[in-house]
Amino acid sequence: MYNADYKIIVIGGSAGSFSVLSSILADIRPDFRIPIVLSLHRLKHVRSGLVEGLSLKSAIKIVEPNDKDKMEPNTVYLAPANYHLFIELDGTFALSTEEPRNHSRPSIDHTFFSAAYAYRDKAMGILLTGANRDGALGIKAIADKKGYTIIQDPATADIDTMPKAALELFKPDEVVSPEQIVQILNSLPS
Template sequence: MTYPDFKVIVIGGSAGSFSVISNILSRLDPDFRIPIVLCLHRLKHVRSGLVEGLSLKSVINVVEPFDKEKLRPNTVFLAPANYHMFLELDGTISLSTEESLNHSRPSIDHTLLSAAYVYRDKTLGLLLTGANKDGAAGIKRIHDVGGYTIVQDPATCDIDTMPKAALQLFEPSCIASPDKIAEILNGIHRELRSK
């Protein structure tokens, strides 16, 4: 399959997603170029530990971005605790403490919707295991603007509410297990590298 030149990969997840994203990040090519924006539901008042935990597994750099930080290759940008994370037209990340959406801050929908608006069909959206419907509307929007969408196979989820909510709204480009997701991302990266 031939993929577009993706400018960003945006991943959302909630309950059970730490082990899934750790597995995916551990299997990426070390020179993986496409910036990854990661929005995971997390405890509001626990500010440390998640970056460190992901960094132990990830072959590429994992950071919590500052407001107005620019996206860059070979990096995972993790939404900080208690902040919404948006992508901006100038290639930067903005952080916000506005009201929770879907009972969540950070909200996956906010991050995915902003990616769809900025990068349109050059967006790859990925929705993982989770316990509420946050992210379903956002990943559908990526689909609607022509982006590539992957939903974790509900049969492989700790809690399947989030992927099932998305699958009730639209048919994604791919439904895949965590191992398959890592294969797809590496395939996209290698194709991009060979151009």
């Protein structure tokens, strides 16, 4: 079972994940304190709209961080379009325009790798629906550092390639529906 002192929750998703994330953010309690970092595949030439769209449902503030911004509690951070988002050891963000990984920038793997390295067993990783393998190695890295791992049940995913790719690599702590993800998050202490 999970412990009670997570310092970060990282969520990755691609095709089909906007509606899943919207429903998760709509149902997370407003006093949720643990910073949530979203790494979503998005169109590189469309720079606005996603924060606004997710904010319509969320009682928690959603922002795109700038390079060297410090993570704050009770905030959801969305990787900016066409930037990799890394989490540093000091709890700040680093943005990068290095080459895409798995044809993606932002890359879920990069965000998850950095969260695993910086927070080890204090990280929780959640991988949602998607159409490629990005995120599979990253969520395994969180598991390897004793963080808690949740994969959306492929049977509930619009496109099951991403969750299935992760399930081919390792056995996560949970394979659950989006509704069960919300229950797990809301069970964490504030």
